[in-house]
Amino acid sequence: PLGRRTQLEVVLAGLLLASLLALFGCAITLGVRYNRDPARSICLTEACVTVASKIVEALDRSADPCQDFYQYACGGWVRKNPLPDGRSRWSTFNSIWDQNQAVLKHLLGNEAERKTQSYYLSCLNEQRIEELGAQPLIDLIAKIGGWNITESWDKDNFLDVLKIVSGPYRAQPFFTVGVSVDPKNSNSNVIQVDQSGLFLPSRDYYLNKTNEKVLKAYLDYMVELGLLLGGDKNSTRVQMQQILDFETALANITVPQDERRDEEKLYHKITIADLQVLAPAVEWLDYLNFVLPPLELNDTEPVVVYAKEYLQQVSDLINKTDHSLLNNYMIWNLVQKGASSLDQRFENAQDKLLESLYGTKKSCTPRWQTCIGNTDDTLGFALGALFVKSTFDKQSKEIAEGMINEIRTAFKEALDDLNWMDEQTRQAAKDKADAIYDMIGFPDFILDSKELDDVYEGYEVTEDNFFQNMINFYNFSARVMADQLRKPPNRDQWSMTPPTVNAYYMPTKNGIVFPAGILQAPFYAQHHPKALNFGGIGVVMGHELTHAFDDQALI
Template structure:
C-alpha cells in the first residue's frame, strides 16, 4: 500500500448505467445522453500527465460558478417548426438565411455519407476475401482515427502532426486546464463513474472501508460547512504546535518539536523527506530512507534558472507537449488532475493562447517568484498576519527556499542509484547532519517503534543533507519557524474556504497559464478521495466496471511482448553472452500485476487496510489531518515487516502504469485497460500499438539506465560485464544527444533527465511491434479498417502516435521540460519513430527525411 505520493472536458456519458451526462463538468438531464455515447471521440488524455503539485493540486479548485447544478453559459437555443397557412414558396421565403444555409449543409452531408456508404459497399463486394472490416466497432474506430489525422501532412515530414493534427484542431484546451490529452479524458470518465457510485441513493456497502470512502467524499462536498469554519481549523492547529511568528507569539526554543509535528505527524516535507521502503541493496527487507525535499515551486529551476524561465514567452503557435519521484511510470501523473481555480474566463484554443497574451513581458523568474511571494503573503494575512510585516517575513522564507534550491541536486544528476545510495546508522547520520537530532526525530516519526542509534538508514544525497544541516545552523530561528509553519500551511490550505482558493488562483495563472477552472466540486472531491481511500474507492470502481476477462487477455499480451523482447536480446551484437543470459533471466522474472490487487474484493482484508482511520461526514479538514496521522502509523508499521510483493503504488482507477525496480514488477491498473489503449473489439494492430507499447515500455524500464542496475531479484548490484556496460553507455549517449536537440518554444529538452523514459519508449515500441508480427504469423492478417487507406502495420504506428495527441499552454510546457522525466508528447512520437526501421519501411520514408534521418539511436 502506498500511503504517501511517491515523489507521485469534454462530454462524458455512461452507458449501461443510470443515465448521466456531463457537459463541461456540469450535470444534464438523462435525455441529454441518449444516442450520444456511440458517437463520442476518443480524443481524450497520461502522464506525464502529471497531477501538478501533488496533493495541493488535487485538493484545489472546489467550485463551479454554476455550483454544479446547472451548466454555466447561455441558455440553449430553442428550435421549432413555424405554423400557419401559406404556400411552400412563401414558407421558404420566410425562413432565415441561416436556416437555408444549415439545410444546404445537412443535405450535402447526407449526400456525402450516402456516397461513402455506397463506395464501401462496392469495395466490399469486389473484394472476395472481404479484407475490410465493416463491423460497427471497426467503422466507429476508423472514424475516430480519421478525424484525428491531418492528411495534408506528409507522414515522413512530421508524423506527430500527421497523426494528431486533426485532433489538435478539434480539441481546444478545456476551461481551467493547462494540458489536455487522452489520459485526462479517460480520467474524467473514470471520475464520472466514481461520482455516480458514491452518490447513489441506494449505497449500502457491507464494507466499512467503502462506507468510509463515501463519508469522506460527502464531507468534501459540504462547502457550506467549510465556509462556516473559515481559517479557524488551521489557526487552531498552528497554535497547537507552538505558534507562528507571522501571526502571533511562538515558542523560540521549539525548533525540533515543531519539525516533528509538521513533518512526523502531518507529513509535510521541510528540508528533507523520510519514508520506509524496500532496501535497494537488500530488497527483501524494508529500511528507513532519507532524501532531499523542501521546495514548494515545481522545481529548483523556478528559483534559480532565470534564463530558462525567461524563455517561456507566450508567442503564437500551440505548445508541443512535453525523481527520485517514480521514474518508472509510463506517464508521469497518473490521472492528470491539476490545480484548479474558481475564476472563469473563456477557454482558449492552444493557438489562441499566444495571441491572447503575447504582449506580456514573459514569465521570467522574477515574475514567478513575485506571484509566489504574493501568494505567501495573502495566506499569511488570511491566517492573522499584518500585511507589511508578513511580506517582510515571507520574503525571508522565500530567500531561505532559494538557498535550499541552490543546494538541491537536479534530477538529471541523480540517475545513477549506485552513486547516490549511502547506507549508514542513525549515529553516522547524526555526524553527517548534526543540526537535526535524528534519533529523537525518527523515534517520533516512527512511533511506537523503539529505535537505537545503530538503526540503519539509507541516505540519498549525503552532500545535500550535510549542506542543509549547515544552512539550518546558519539561519535565524524565527525564519526557520516561519518556514516550517509555511510548509504546514501550504499543505493544508486548499482544504479551507474560498478565500484560500482565490489566492491560489493568482499563482496558478502565472505558473501554468490557465485561469478559468469552474471545476465542479465533486471532481475535486473524487480526486481527494482517490488519494486518501483509493483502494476502497477502487473496490467500488472495479466491481462496477472491470471485465475480468481483460486480465487474462492482458497477461497473454505481456507474455507475447516479453517473448519478443527476449528474441531481440538474442540479436544484440553489442552484449556479451553472460550479461545476455542474466538479462533474459531478469526479463523472465518480471512480475506482472494487472487490473487490481486481489485484497480489494475481500471486505475483511480491505477493512483491515483502513482500520484505525477515523472518518467523519462533518469535518473535511479533520478527515485530512486524521489521514496524515494514520499514514504515518502505517509507514511505521512497515519497517519491521518484509516488503509485500503484491502491494500496489497506484489505485485501480488510475490511468497509468509503472515498473518497480526493487520488486522487478510491472503494474497495469484497470483504469488504463480501456480504449484507446485497449478494446476487445478493436484490431490487434491498435491494441498492440496502444496497451502493447505501454507494456513494452514498462518492461523496458527494467533495462533502462536506472533499471539495468537492479538484478532479477530487485537488488541494486553490478551484474553487467564491463564490455557490455560500455557499449550500453555509448548507445544511450546517442539517445541523450538526439532528444537534447528537440526544442519547445526555443527551450531544449533535457536529454539526460528524460533518458530512462526515452529508452523505455523506444524499446517498448520495438517489443510491441515484434509481438504484433509474431501474432500475425500465428493468426494471419487482420481485416483492414475502412476509409483510412492504411495497412495494419501502418495502423499500429498511427495507433501508437494518437495515444500522445495533446495540447497544453506554453507555461505548462515549460514546467514539463524542467520537472518531467518524460519527453514532450510530440517527441515521444517523433523521437521514437525516427529510430524505428520498421516504421521507415512501412511508410516508405526516404533517407534524409525528418522521420528517417539516417542515424537511428537504438539500445534494445
C-alpha cells in the first residue's frame, strides 16, 4: 500500500509540475504580448520622462481631487510660478512668450532686417529717450494746434483736430474707423465704424461706485501727464476732471459688451450720406476722405455701422459740449498713445495707475523685453521671419495639419451622436467644419525677402528717435488700411505675428490660425508622444474649431 501511494503521489506530483510549467509559459506569453501592445507600453524616452516630471511637479498632492481638481492638478505649478511684478496674470502662454522674446533678442543682437533692428535699437536707446524727455509730444501737440492744458487755446477747429488725431496718428476719440472684410460679403472690404473713446478697460470702471479708487488713480495719472507736458497744477486738475467727466458721459452711452454678441443685430450697412443724417456732428465725407488717403470717396460709399444708437447719442453729446473740452479730450487721446514712447517719468506714472487697476507692483520687465514686444507690435512679420528661420521646423506644419484633420474628423463623428440636432443642420455643420481654412506657423510671404520688403515699403525707421518711429508707424498703418478698401480681402492675411503664443478663429474667412510661437513645448513638440501633443496643442485646436459654431459664428 505504501509503495502504491508513493507511486500515485509521484504521478500526481508530475502532473502538478507540468501544470505549473504550462501556467508559467502562459504567463510569459501574456507578459510579452502585454509589453508589445502599444496601448500598454510605457514611454521612457528623455522627452517623455522630462514631460512626466513636469506634470508631477505641477500637482498638489495635498489637495483632494474629488473636492478641488484644479488645485490638485495645477496647485504645484501655481505655487512654483508666483505672479511676477508688474503682471496681472501669468500662465504657460506668458512663459513661452518670454522664451520666444529671449530667442528674438539673440537674433536682433546680430544680423537682422534693417528696419526691425533699427526700431529695436531706438527702443533700447534709453539715454536718447531721456534726453528728448517730453519734447517730442509737446512739439506734436503744438503742430496739431495746441492744448488748453499746456497753453492758452481758443479756436474753432473741432473737425480739423479730429481728422488729424484719428487719421495719421490713429487715436480713437468718440468712435473707431477701419477697413476690414464685410461680415456679410467675404469677397469685399468695407469701411467700418464702431463705438470707442474710453481709456479704462470697460464702462463699468466709470459707472460702478465701487471703482472710485480706480477713478481717483486715473485722474491722478491724467494730471501727472498734463504736468509733465507743461501744464499748471491747479488748472490741469480742473480740466482733467472735466475730461474724466466727459469720458464718464461716453461710458453712459457705450453699449456693454455682453449686449454686443449678436452681430446680426449690430450690423447696419448704410451710405456715408445716411451716416451724415445719423450723426450730423461730424462732416463724415470730409472726415473719411482725410483719414483714408488717397481714396476719393463720395456720399454713396457704403459703411458698416456697429453702434447705431451710440453714434446718434455721441453726435448729440458733441453738439452740446464746449469746443475747448472737446479739444482737450481729443488731445488727451493722442497723449495716451504717445506717452509710452517717452522717458521714464511717463512709465512711472503708468505703473502707478496699473497698480491701482490690477493690483500689480511696478514692473521689473527688462528693457530689452519691453522693446521686443514693441518691435513685434510694429514690425511683427519681419521679426517673425527671423524667429521662424531660427526656431521653427517646417515639418511641424504638416504634423499640425494632420492633428487638425483628426480633430475635425472626431468633431464630425460627435455630431452624429447629437439627438437634438436635425439632419439638415448636422450636414451644414459638417460642411462648415470641412471648409475651415487652416493657417499654420507663419504666412509664406515672410520667407520671401522681396515680398517682406514690399509689406513695409514706405515706413521710415531710424535708430535715434523711438517716439518718431512710433508716429511714423501710425502714419504708415493708416495708409495701409486705406489701401485695403479697393482690394479684395486677402485670405492669407494674418492678424497675429509668427512669434505670438496664441491662436484664433476668423469668422469672415472661416479659418483658424496657429502661429509658430505656440507650436512649442509644453503645447507641442515633434518628439513628444502623440497623446501628449493632443493634450496640449490639440486642446487649443479643438477650442478654436468650436468657435466656428458659437453664438458669434453661425452655421
